[in-house]
Amino acid sequence: MNKNNLLLAGLIGLFLVQLLVPISQIISLGNIASSGIEYKFRVEAYDPYDPFRGRYLQFRVADSHLDIPSAMRRLSCKPACYGLLEKDANGFGVIKLISNQKPTSGDYIVHHGKHEYDKFVFPADRYYMNEKLAPQAEQWLRRFRDEFRDADLLSKQFHITARVKNGQMVVTGLYINGEKIEDVVEREISGTK
């Protein structure tokens, strides 16, 4: 094989590898998004900015496991810890058990990390939005915060939907009072015009 062919083979190999990495991500995430079990989680949200990947609303899944003893909550996640999921009476996802052992049945979320946590750290904490909509959404959030100063009341206004499969979760939507945030914000923008 001469140098030219070798270079061409290298180039094709590189193209394949560079395409395979995102394709494998899409297959894995798409599989979770399409066939994972859907859960709703109450969240508290605020708006930061990622210089590389754009604007997103950062959220934190609100206390969904308060009934777990504090000793268990401070479990070290080495090499991983698993949060067993269940739905509460209102249909929202809650963590029922945190363990270093992989659950044999039921849905769970896996977390890898260095520190011990007071709360189970969910692997999803951002919801990407359009550059134009995100600032409007942020204004909404501020208004809601002013209106509902109580954190518990605030978290009752927001929830995310996510699909969960094999310990991974993919966020599919962020809702305010049961309505998708994009629709709320778009209506707000068109109403002010």
Added chain:
Amino acid sequence: MDKSQSISLSEIDKLVADKIITPEQAAIMKQRQQSTSAAKKQNHLTIMLAIIGSILIGAGVITLLAYNWHRFPQALRVILAFAPLLFSHSLMFYVWKFKREQISWCESAAIANTAGVFASLALIAQVFHLSANLDNYFLTCALLILPTMYLLNAVSPLIIYYVAIFSWCISTTTTSFVIGEYLSFFALCAGLLTLPLIIKRLWEKQPAANYLSFISYIYFICALIFFLVQNKVGIFPATLSLAAISLMTALFYHPSALVGPFALGGVYFYLILFYLTKIEYWKIGGWLSGSDFFANINWLAVVLLIITIAFGIYLINKALANKRIFTAMHIGIVAIVAVLLSLIMYWVDDGDNGVLFGQILANATIAGLGCLLIYQGYHEQTVNKSSRGLALICILIIMRFIDADLGLITKGIAFIILGIIFLAANYWLSKKIKQSSTTGSSGN
């Protein structure tokens, strides 16, 4: 044309004056010289413009898509996520097929591919609202663009590669269970992966040699310090030894360079020395580990000290063989002082007399090196070196005056006198050097 073999325009005039070449030949040589340097400048400009152009086009396309992004269905967004990558692949293939010999095309295609990889992975993260941390994203992108640099013989994405790898290593040390020693070793290995490319480019004297030397030097110094610190070698002795090695390299291989990467690293050695001339500074910022060095021996620290000494001895021998006595003395002082000060840092604690010894050693070394440079400049008839020596001594005296408990008026007068002495000594030295060079040339 090789830079070392090129001839300046003033030298051509001198050749005409000495009747070595005719004015006609001189005119041809000048024309040739000017056209070569103009072509070089043009080449650099073309590369820069091509890179900036690629970045702007990529940014423009991304911005246009971003405006309507949320309106697209998920399937379309996933397909569009591949667009930057596929565009960069077609550009790379075109460059490989038709423009392989043109550096500007290769560099542009490599930058386009880098942007394509970063953009595609970022868009997928957006589509699925991924929370994966920024550093993992950087690492994946860095590893994917490394082969691009080799296949296109392009170095413009190198800085992105280094920043991505290093930030991942530093961040992962604090957030994950991966052991710091392994991460720092990975940082070194990831740097080594780029070495063949860098050596090839420097060896072939292709454009961007300065850019390459600087960024690779900075990366390797940072990676080495990270490696040493993760392996429990104190950050200060590690930095001091690396700065000493840098200074010795600059003294031997690039004695006239003031802004080369090794020379800049060498300047750091002097800065540390000045810092250590005051006893209070030794006691703040964790300079002293105070552990029993020989009881809790750290073999990596020992190896670093041995390398400093061995490299010093090697360069001293080479300098002596080339009859560069002053360079040999300078290198010898730097190596010994670096090792002694490092030992004090490992060994001594706050209340020990060793700190006092370290302080005296730092002061004496600066004064000694200053005198050596002044004498070397006078002996070799280079005002530049003498001025550097004078500057070292002046800064030292000023620092000690600032420390001393003297009134502002006394300090002011002392500084004025010092300034006058500095200027007078500089003037006297240049005059002496000029005189002896005139005598020498008339004698010849």
